[in-house]
Each structure stands twice: as C-alpha cells, then as structure tokens.
Amino acid sequence: xxxxxxxxxxxxxxxxxxxxxxxxxxxxKARMETGETEPVLIFEDQTGKQLDFDFRGTADEVVxxxxxxxxxxxxxxxxxxxxGPGRPGLGVICREVSLLPRHWDxxxxxxxxxxxxxxxxxxxxxxxxAGADRERQAWxxxxxxxxxxxxxxxxxxxxxxxxxxxxxxxxxxxxRDWPKDLRDHLLCLVQEALRLKEEETASSGNAG
Numbered sequence: 478x479x480x481x482x483x484x485x486x487x488x489x490x491x492x493x494x495x496x497x498x499x500x501x502x503x504x505x506k507a508r509m510e511t512g513e514t515e516p517v518l519i520f521e522d523q524t525g526k527q528l529d530f531d532f533r534g535t536a537d538e539v540v541x542x543x544x545x546x547x548x549x550x551x552x553x554x555x556x557x558x559x560x561g562p563g564r565p566g567l568g569v570i571c572r573e574v575s576l577l578p579r580h581w582d583x584x585x586x587x588x589x590x591x592x593x594x595x596x597x598x599x600x601x602x603x604x605x606x607a608g609a610d611r612e613r614q615a616w617x618x619x620x621x622x623x624x625x626x627x628x629x630x631x632x633x634x635x636x637x638x639x640x641x642x643x644x645x646x647x648x649x650x651x652x653r654d655w656p657k658d659l660r661d662h663l664l665c666l667v668q669e670a671l672r673l674k675e676e677e678t679a680s681s682g683n684a685g
Contacts, residue, residue: 482497483497483521485519487520492662503536503540506539509532518625522618524621525619525620611673612676615666615670619666623663627655631654
C-alpha cells in the first residue's frame with residue numbers, strides 16, 4: 478500500500494499532534510522540552526500500532542534516527558540458511574507448500590509451471606481483497622488505540638463491544654463523556670473505517 482502514513486502522539490489523554498512522521502516527531506520533541514510530565518504514547522493511525530522513539534538530542538537528531546528505526550528502515554528479504562531451490566537474488570524464497578494431489582495435478586497443467594501459477598493466484602487475491610483488508614485494518618486500528626488509551630475509562634467494555642460490532646451510534650453514545658481529545662481521535666479512526674467500507678462497497682458494486 479502506498480497511502481500516506483500518519484502518526485498521533487498523546488501526552489496522557491491530551492493529543493499533542495497528528496501528522497506525517499517528521500511533523501509528529503518534531504512537535505512531540507518540542508512538547509517534551511517544555512517539561513511534559515505525562516507519559517507520551519505514539520501510534521501509527523493506519524494500524525493502531527504503538528511505536529517507541531529515541532527523543533535524545535536535537536529534533537534533527539531524532540528525525541535522523543528514523544533511518545535505523547526497525548519500523549521504517551527498508552526490510553530485506555530473508556536469506557536462506559543454505560543453498561537450494563529458489564532465486565534469493567531476485568527476492569524469490571523457497572518454502573514448503575502443502576497441497577492435496579488434485580491441487581498439484583491442476584498446477585502441473587497450468588502454463589508457466591506451479592510456482593508461477595501460485596504467485597499469480599496470490600497476486601490476484603491480494604488485489605481482490607485489498608479494499609476489505611484496508612477496512613479491516615482500520616477497525617482493528619481503532620480497537621488497538623482504544624485498548625491502549627481507554628482501558629480504565631468508564632464504559633470501556635460496552636464501548637469495545639459496540640466498536641467490534643460496528644454499531645457506531647452505540648459506540649458514540651458510550652464514549653460521549655470521555656476526554657475530548659481521546660473521543661475525537663477515536664471517532665476520526667472510526668470515520669476512516671466507515672469511509673473505507675463505503676469505498677469497498679462501491680468498488681464491489683461496480684465490479685458486479
């Protein structure tokens with residue numbers, strides 16, 4: 478996926494900033510330099526994943542360390558432990574696949590061979606489910622953020638059930654008395670999930 482990734486930083490239950498990675502880091506660094514005493518938590522908005530950063534030094538040094546951060550540095554394909562089938566130089570890795578005889582029989586009849594056919598099938602399925610995968614990830618992101626930030630707030634269990642049931646009116650009702658920054662950010666994440674759901678529904682309708 479090539480969409481822009483955004484990140485949100487919170488000091489306690491107060492939002493510091495939401496934005497691209499460099500904007501978030503610089504604003505969070507500036508907030509810390511004011512003597513912030515609340516714990517600072519940072520989330521990737523698209524996944525809900527909580528991330529840690531080294532804020533020592535200047536803002537430029539903080540940003541420069543992104544090059545070595547495990548979440549941002551380019552991932553190299555794993556190298557096989559010993560020589561064997563596959564073309565690791567091209568990123569092709571040999572791994573075991575378990576299929577029934579009828580599956581192997583069908584694969585053997587396809588143009589290009591079994592490996593090429595499997596790659597083509599996987600790529601086609603990835604394209605077909607891309608929209609649904611993004612929507613599911615958006616709902617999961619809202620859930621992960623809520624678990625990390627609101628687990629001790631009143632009505633959390635009811636709000637959690639409403640979120641996973643995608644009952645948005647009930648969810649909004651259950652979090653209406655939560656701290657404003659937290660509530661607004663959760664609703665923003667939910668609205669993004671709803672947008673992706675509408676996008677996927679429209680795409681599926683056009684395909685049909």
